[in-house]
Amino acid sequence: MAKTSQVNRxxxxxxxxxxxxxxxxxxxxxxxxxxxxxxxxxxxxxxxxQLPRNGAKTRVRLRCELTGRARGNYRKFKLCRVALRDLASAGQIPGMVKSSW
Structure with missing residues (x-):
């Protein structure tokens, strides 16, 4: 879980x-x-x-919606790789199955 101050910022x-x-x-x-x-x-x-720097779109960081993790995120799901794997293994994401070959 990320620091709540970073997520709030x-x-x-x-x-x-x-x-x-x-x-x-x-x-x-x-x-x-x-x-x-x-x-x-x-x-x-x-x-x-004169506008505030934090008002620029490039200052916004893509974070995981569940954990707040800043790295390894999938834009389509708005989840980090760890949370995505856990949810997919539990069958919480429709259509996503574990690959095997």
Whole structure:
């Protein structure tokens, strides 16, 4: 089980990223628009820098929903490899069977 502080920090980052997504996308569109004057683009860059860093989508870490483990995660299931194997062995995941050859 991961530290609860790390899991809570990641959840807070997810909320901030969802909250700031539209504002961040609008500012990035202004910055990348070459037809606008340089001053406007520079102002948008400064406003983008004023936004909190934890509001960026790249700061969010993919964690296991059950254990909070940060490594070895399957995006499709939102589970780490250890939890996925345990659930699959117990027959909790429909359609997933242990392979044998």
């Amino acid at each position: 990641n959840k807070r980052r997810e909320k901030m990223a969802a909250r700031d997504a539209a504002k961040r996308a609008a500012l990035k569109a202004i910055v990348n628009d070459r037809s606008l004057p340089v001053e406007d683009r520079f102002d948008a860059t400064l406003k983008l820098a």
